[in-house]
Amino acid sequence: MRNFTKDLKKNWALWTMLIPALLVTIVLAYIPMVGLILAFKNYNFGKGVFGSDFNGIDNFKFLFSSGTGWLITKNTVLYNVMNLITSQALAIVIAIFITELLHKTYKKLTQSIIFLPYFISWVIVGIFVFALFNYETGMMNNLIKSAGGEPVNLYAKPSVWPFIICAFNAWKWCGYNSVIYIAAITGVDQEIYEAAAIDGATIFQRIRHITFPCIRPTVITMLLLQVGRILRGDFEMFYQIIGTNGQLYNATDVIDTYVFRSLTSGATLGMTTAASFYQSIVCFVVIVLVNAIVKKIDEDYALF
Amino acid sequence: MAKTTTAPVAEKTKIKLSASSLTFYFIAYIVVGLMALICLVPFIVIISGSFTSEQYINFHGFDIIPREFSTAAYQLVFKTPATIGRAYLVSIFITVVGTFLGVLMTALTAYVIARKDFPYRNKVSFFFYFTTLFNGGMVCTYIFFIRYLHLKDSYWALILPGMFSVFHLLIMRSFVTGIPSALIESGKIDGAGEYKIFFSIILPLLKPGLATIALFTALGYWNNWYNAMLYIDSTEKYPLQYMLYNLLQKSEAMSRIAAQAGIYVEAVPSNSLKMAMAVVATGPILIVYPFVQKYFVQGITVGSVKG
Amino acid sequence: MSNIKKAVALILAAAMVFALAACTGGGSTSGTTAADGGSTSGTTAADGGQSETTLDTSKEVEIVMYFISDRPAGQDIVDENMNKLFKEKLNCTLQVNWIPWSDYSSTYNLKLSSGEPIDLIYTAGWLGYSKLAQQGAFMALDDLWPKYAPKNYAKATDQAKQQATVDGHIYTIPTLWATYISQGPIYRTDILKGSDLEGLEIKTFDDIEKYCDYCLEKYPEILPMDIYQNGSAWDAMWARQLGYQLIGNEAGNFYFNLDEENPKVISIDEIPGIEDFLNMMKRWNEKGYFSKTCLSITDSQQCQNGKAFIRCHNIDSYQGLMIDAYNKKNGWEWAYSDFNKYAAHLPFTQDSVSVSINSKNPERALALWDLITSDQEAYDAFYYGIEGTTYKLEEDGSAVMLDPDLYSTSGMWTVRTTGLTRKTVGSPAGWDEWHEKWEEMIAKDDTQEKYSAIVIDTTGLDTEIANVTDVYNKYWTPLELALNTNGVEGGLEEFREQLKIAGADKIKEAYQKQLDEYVANLKK
Secondary structure, X not given: OHXXXXXXXHOHHHHHHHHHHHHHHHHHHHXXXXXXXXXXXXXXXXXXXXXXXXXXXXXXXXXXXXXXXXXXXXXXXXXXXXXHHHHHHHHHHHHHHHHHOOOHHXXXXXXXXXXXXXXXXXXXXXXXXXXXXXXXXXXXXXXXXXXXXXXXXXXXXXXXXXXXXXXXXXXXXXXXXXXXXXXXXXXXOHHHHHHHHHOOOOHHHHHHXXXXXXXXXXXXXXXXXXXXXXOOOOHXXXXXXXXXXXXXXXXHOOXXXXXHHHHHOOOOHHHHHHHHHHHHHXXXXXXXXXXXXXXXXXXXXOOO | OOOEEOOOHHHHOHHHOOHHHHHHHHHHHHHHHHHHHHHHHHHHHHHHHHOEXXXXXXXXXOOOOOOOEOOHHHXXXXXXXXXXXXXXXXXXXXXXXXXXXHHHHHHHHHHHHHOOOOOOHHHHHHHHHHHHHOOOHHHHHHHHHHHHOXXXXXOHHHHHHHHOOHHHHXXXXXXXXXXXXXXXXXXXXXXXXXXXXXXXXXXXXXXXXXXXXXXXXXXXXXXXXXXXXXXXXXXXXXXXXXXXXXXXXXXXXXXXXXXHOOOOOOOOOHHHHHHHHHHHHHHHHHHHHHHHHHHHHOEEXXXXXXX | OHHHHHHXXXXXXXXXXXXXXXXXXXXXXXXXXXXOHHHHOOOOOOOHHHHHOOOOOOOOEEEEEEEEOOOOOOHHHHHHHHHHHHHHHHOEEEEEEEEOHHHHHHHHHHHHHOOOOOOEEEEOHHXXXXXXXXXXXXXXXXXXXXXXXXXXXXXXXXXXXHHOEEOOEEOOEEOEOOOEOOOEEEEEOHHHOOOOOOOOOOOOHHHHHHHHHHHHHHOOOOOOEOOEOOEOOHHHHXXXXXXXXXXXXXXXXXXXXXXXXXXXXEEHHHOOOHHHHHHHHHHHHHHOOOOOOHHHOOOOOOOOOOOOOEEEXXXXXXXXXXHHHHHHOOOOOEEEOOOOOOOOEOOHHHOEEEEEOOOOXXXXXXXHHHHHOOOHHHHHHHHOOOEOOOEEEOOOOOEEEOOOOOXXXXXXXXXXXXXXXXXXXXXXXXXXXXXXXXXXXXXXXXXXXXXOOOOOOXXXXXXXHHHHHHHHHHHHHHHHOOOOOOHHHHHHHHHHHHHHHHOHHHHHHHHHHHHHHHHHHHHO
């Protein structure tokens, strides 16, 4: 505590810089956190959040009683890992390519265009997915049929859906994520590049020895941030692409979609809070572990 | 201090293009071009779909050009131009105010937690980061906002929640980390205060980072309808996205109920309406985007490092 | 989105039925003794005039009402008009607040939990009325209702009151509008003209098959059956025509046989002949009656859009299709037939109104509700708006809405009252007959009606119901439409296995106990 007051005196200017953010975070995030208590309560409208009775861990049971809890946990983690790798890799490749392009107009134009999918809501993506893959009139089957092949019913093949979802996810976020990397690359001192060019470095050498190291902090930050969301699924994406098609649930159910469905079939407030509490705890454990490992390797890259 | 180079390195060294470079450019142009194509075609389909009659979409699906031209979807969106105009203004207002405050706050905070000589940087980072893992859930946040902060039907209910994001903070921090700490030291030696260092040395160098975060924050505000759904009651305070969202959901529900209730309502062009909504909501952003873009396309040089 | 669909489907089930005398058939109420003794304590129908004097209207108050709908453009003038009347009669004004269709599923509960002093709020079985009541969201109305809304109270049937009872107390005022169980095939008949099938009346599943075969032959590019992501309703209809009835507000899809003296609660796969039904569905799938990717179709109006010819739904949907065809003047004709073995009313709590626990003026709110549901002038002002501006009356008293963009009828469905609600232009001709027929059937034979007052308490079953519902979505729906990959036998086996794991037995047991008690009470 004495250290703290000492630091407060020394770095008072820096601390004042933090005030707005600290204030907003306390008010908007920390104070409402008392609501997590609902995970252990049987919510009563008359009695409110604090007056309601405790019911132990009853609210958590619905997640695990039928084995669904493990399935959706597994799915959520696998989807996140897959999506993380594919979307970031694609974004990095595109960012490097775009920054290296020679024609300014082409560069600007492609960069803008690649950003477009971000604006296409998942609702519309859902419409497209169905228009592509439905059995009777889907574009894919029309192509197959016109080539003389047998139409395929992808909706009866749950195993291909992880790839479809992954592809659409990478496509949608490519522009968004690549902005971060493009900004990171353009932030690199151009004179280093010029010096390298004069020294006769090939383009590949340049990317490997200059670009990669320079965007490393950004890549690691992005990975860490995503790892902290390892148990949260992009609800909209899954919901709009899969909808209520029960055939695909086993392959595509994530915690968020499962909880949403439970809500519509009579889960209580306590139960949903319990589910999100479970997600938070697991994410917390994962991120603390990963962060500790990162810290061991290079403290500069750790999140906290 | 910072001088701007207008063209990438390779352009100046064109003469030296080796075989391996040629291969690289060949691949780069093809890959980027293909990716752009995959991103562009769906958008063209959306624009075309928004101008196609619902009947045609129902039976034949989507196409690159409208086969049966119709503006029914836009007529529905712009049925009351004053309302739409108002919604645009609300969206622009909260986006501008929120983005300005948000970016400033994010940059200040990121700067502090990136300072290696700030002993509490890890603890403070964790304090922020923790909120991405745990949150009080919708109910508690709602009750708190309504009962204690009295934010019901207030623009602040739309501005406050999107202002500060830990995701943006940490991205910003990685940009600040890229600035050599020697600059700060030299500022200190010159006798500049912390605020002076931040505003006159750090901020100008942070342009790509600021542009990125500004873009993301603005997009977050622009696309958010959820907070309006929770906190806004008066229709004149609806932001654009919520108005459109409402219109769509309402039309879908109405068209199903209408017939049953014996009210005749023109069949709602639900598919083309969704497409038109995407166009209406995206349009303004696409106009603004090129202005932000210049910060990513042009590189900046940290010339002062080497003096 | 699917929430909204579900809600709409349920609303439609309760929507727009033509005027019929309130259900006073001797048979219909004879068997509705309360399973729980305390439910109707102190609720003798009071005389309207007397108890109204107990209401103190000296202070002007504002009644806050919430319901799920979107604010129409002309609401301001409608408000002004009706509030003039309410002010004069009860010295109060009504402030209507909307929970838009777009987001009721997230905000409905929030509004209740925020502690806002809401006086009247729409509720319904499908919104989780009994669960909300158990969680203390509403005020108990056992004494307030008869005292402050006596006319409404007198009109409500015992059956309705029983359906509104949760844990021995009444927490909601059910609608005064009778609806019926009426699931059956609805099919286009104009396409049959000049063919061998002209004049076909669909009475059996074989007829359906004949009809679809004909459609496929004549219009090969159209899939005849309207089935979309919600799954098909044929299974429930199949069970009903055999005399099986769903129990427990459909939570978990359990059935019992109406013909048994001491009925047993079973799941759908235990209904004798299920294999035959599934084999039939498999044949239908193979013949191409519906899409092989139907569970991802989001278009819920394929019949209306001309993309399908036959669907399984209730009589209200039939009316809807008729009105739609009438308005579009496209020459389409529709027919409907009733496959149910027995007739019965739908629960009156399908649409109802409750008083929030935080209400400041429950007395005046109830008096206002009483006025609106008993006085034609007040009803018209609330439901139709302003004569000459928002609606006009035909000679026969039926109402025509003048400009749906300005104002269509109120979104507060609960208010519809037999006797006050007016006829709609464009309804099918046989409409009244169907309803008369059902009332007659109910009066004659209460096999199903006697069960309609049962309210199943699902306390402590949340987990199992959520799980079982999931198993239905995952295994039953694809199996029923023969979309699964392991055939009828394999699919059934898998479904049964999963039901067991999900805890179906526990639900069955709990339902059985309540059903037994109910049956025992009936016999008394």
